[in-house]
Amino acid sequence: MxxxxxxxxxxxxxxxxxxxxxxxxxxxxxxxxxxxxxxxxxxxxAETAGYNAADGQVDPLDNIExxxxxxxxxxxxxxxxxxxxxxxxxxxxxxxFLEELGVPFERDGGKYLEVVGCFAVRPRMHIIKGHGExxxxxxxxxxxxxxxxxxxxxxxxxxxxxxxxxxxxxxxxxxxxxxxxxxxxxxxxxxxxxxxxxxxxxxxxxxxxxxxxxxxxxxxxxxxxxxMQAGLGFTTPVRSNFNNWIWSGYPIVKNNSGSSFIEKYLPQSITVQEIMDAKSGHYPFSGRDASKYIEIAIHREIQSGGGTPNDSIVIDFAPLLELDSAVLPDHLVIKKMWPMTRDYLISKGVNLARDRIEVSTFGHxxxxxxxxxxxxxxxxxxxxxxxxxxxxxxxxxxxxxxxxxxxxxxxxxxxxxxxxxxxxNQPVDINDNLLAGEEKELKSFFNDQGDFSLPALKKQLQTLMWSNYLVVKNEYTLNQCLSGLKQIENNLEDAQVASPAELGLRLEIKNMVDTARMMCSAALLRKESRGSHYREDYPDIDANYGKPIFITENNDTMHITFGSY
Missing domain, CATH: 3.50.50.60 (FAD/NAD(P)-binding domain)
Known part of the structure; x- marks a missing residue:
């Protein structure tokens, strides 16, 4: 080698x-x-990215602490x-440092444009157009x-x-x-x-x-x-984040047949406007507040057959098109960010008044x-x-x-x-026999007569995890994931691999299986809901699970336990 x-x-x-x-x-x-x-x-x-720093320019009370x-x-x-x-x-x-390299941060008058980011209490999220590009x-x-x-x-x-x-x-x-x-x-x-x-x-x-x-x-x-952070994204006619400030404008959410549906997934004590207000505070799905019912309702409606053929729901932007951001209170993020979002969508050819705009739950x-x-x-x-x-x-x-x-x-x-x-430190010697064995194993994966298609296995894995893990999960769905992952791993042994690119895809699918298995195993062990981890069979936070879960591998066996840094 x-x-x-x-x-x-x-x-x-x-x-x-x-x-x-x-x-x-x-x-x-x-x-x-x-x-x-x-x-x-x-x-x-998305049209913009956020970059946090507590410089106190917009909020003098903000600081490192x-x-x-x-x-x-x-x-x-x-x-x-x-x-x-x-x-x-x-x-x-x-x-x-980034500004010295030429990275432009948006300005608002003589100061940085800073808004309140997800889960924060003060405006310190600096805005970069073009996301991370x-x-x-x-x-x-x-x-x-x-x-x-x-x-x-x-x-x-x-x-x-x-x-x-x-x-x-x-x-x-x-x-x-x-x-x-x-x-x-x-x-x-x-x-x-x-x-x-x-x-x-x-x-x-x-x-x-x-x-x-x-x-x-x-x-x-x-x-x-x-x-795993989940969130909402546009699926058509553009692919992008559905940013949280949009909810401050109260868009209309419908299923494939044009009917409203969120209400049927809400507890009686909560209104649609209340969950939209909560959702406007953060993009990612989180079990910490009522905003969670947005993603739960959308995901369940799609799973129950109310979604579009694109596994999505439909958003009507009519209330936002009537929005005059100039008269909104300064503390609302939508006041400064909606014009950027609107202009970005228009620049992508989206007609917010006429186009059918679809949204779904995304892995983030x-x-x-x-x-x-x-x-x-x-x-x-x-x-x-x-x-x-x-x-x-x-x-x-x-x-x-x-x-x-x-x-x-x-x-x-x-x-x-x-x-x-x-x-x-000095380099560690690599045994040539070891390298020869690694090369032999990689070459053994080539199999132009395999029974299983690599793209089909990847799609199967993605559907499995999206349906059973991403938003609403419980002991049954997590075990469904683990059993499905095992089957995909077994089928990978007889997958068709005829080119270097396909060998790379095979390696990627194996990496996806191992990563997904770690995620599902940790989610099974955490019998509570905490932040982005939500289990409908354990919907509340539990102080008995207030430590991180650590994972290691030894002799091909996963070791998983609660612990401390």
Whole structure:
């Protein structure tokens, strides 16, 4: 097997990965970036993105302590306070860094445009038009200037670990089919989440839980895997987030036959306007307040046959088209954000008055991942992570505007720390016989006579998880998921694999199965509802379950338990 040597292998092409690569290079390390796609991309899931920092420009009472308290309050006991402290202290400097790279933050007069983000109590969410794209574009430019080599269309099939130390990785070129090894002292995971687990999701097609699964198989510790954020998104005529401020305008929600339906899923003491008011405060689905009945009603109506052929419901924007944002109170987020949303939809060719606009429940982001320290090191020496693949900065719920922030703060911290680790440690030898065995196993997956189609298996998995896990789950549906995942895993052994790209898809589906199994197992163990984790058989929060759930693998067996950071 051919080998490439470097100090640090960065896996992924998003904001966390590029920031880690940049900081490690600036600190003197030889860095190699491997990504499954061609060119780094951002999750452009909405017209804008939020980026939190407590600068006190809009609200003079906001400060780092208030920011910290908001995160801890939203996390409901599931966040690592050490990571939260690092995050809030380095948020404002990270904005300054991005602005120096040319990332434009929206302004309102002479100040930043800042609004109250999901689950926050003060306006500190800075607005970036174009979602995360401006950040990625700026980082790509400096990565090229620094001449950091990037391997496109390369998938990491396995992390190589010896005595709990990173030794390297086995890689597959998805075009040529070449299998090769990267020998390195450290690895950074910036692989994003696992949104592709769900029939509707906001993620690119290559966000398949790779980082979670690769790390799990090395014995790394993971946390909070049951906390999968769900939310609403447009399915037609455009694909985008259905942002929470839209609910302040009270859109009309109908099923496929044109009938209102939300009322029949509500307790008698709650009105539709009340749940829309609650929903306007945060985008993600959460069991913490009455807003949960929006997603529950929509998901159940679709599951009961009232949805469109697109597994969606219909939204009538008539009340918003009559809205005069100029007369709205300043404290309402919709006052400043609805014009941006409206203009974005129009720019995409949407006629809000005439088009049939459909919305469904989407997989959004995972709030858990690898357990890391304040410098991004996992429980495996030399394995670093940041962004959605890492756990601890968030908990049961996550502040809107904190994901892009964590990518930058912990991407930077990880890159610097990985460079220090590289300086202080010698490489771990990789046995050639081991590499030969890994190559043989990968090649054994080629099977042009297989009985099962890989795209069909992926679609089956996405439907299974979307139907039984995403919003409404209980012991029965979670066991349905686990049994379905086992069947998909078995069928994967006889799947048709005839090209390098199909081999990559096979590896992705295996990663999806392992990630989904962790999520379902944690959700089964947590017999309560807490934030983004909602079980209809245990609908209330329970103080007896007030600790995070940790997952490790040893000898092909999952070990799962409540514990502390």
């Amino acid at each position: 051919d080998k490439i040597k470097t100090d640090l292998l960065v896996i992924g092409g998003g904001g966390a990965a590029l920031r880690a690569a940049l900081e490690a290079k600036k600190s003197g390390s030889n860095v190699l970036v491997a990504q499954k796609g061609i060119g780094s991309t951002a999750y452009k899931v 208030e920011f910290y308290n908001d995160i801890i309050r939203a996390a409901l006991g599931m966040a690592d306070p050490r990571l939260v402290e690092a995050l809030v202290n380095e948020a404002a400097p990270s904005i300054k 401006p950040i990625i574009d700026a980082l790509k430019k400096i990565i090229r200037r620094q001449q950091i080599p990037v391997l496109n269309r390369v998938m990491v099939a396995k992390l190589l670990v010896k005595h709990n130390r990173i030794a390297g990785a086995v890689c597959l070129n998805l075009e040529s089919g070449q299998i090769f090894a990267v020998e390195c002292k450290a690895i950074f995971l910036g692989t994003g989440g696992a949104g592709q687990l769900f029939r509707w999701n906001h993620n690119p097609v290559d966000i398949t839980g790779d980082g979670y699964a690769l790390a799990y198989r090395t014995g790394a510790r993971l946390v909070n895997m049951e906390y 982001a995972i709030n858990g991942g690898l357990v890391i320290d304040v410098n991004g090191m996992s429980t495996v020496e030399g394995l670093f992570a940041a962004g959605e693949v890492a756990g601890g900065p968030h908990g049961a719920d996550r502040l809107g505007g904190n994901m892009l922030l964590t990518c930058q703060v912990f991407g930077a911290r990880s890159g610097k720390a990985a460079a220090g680790f590289v300086r202080d």
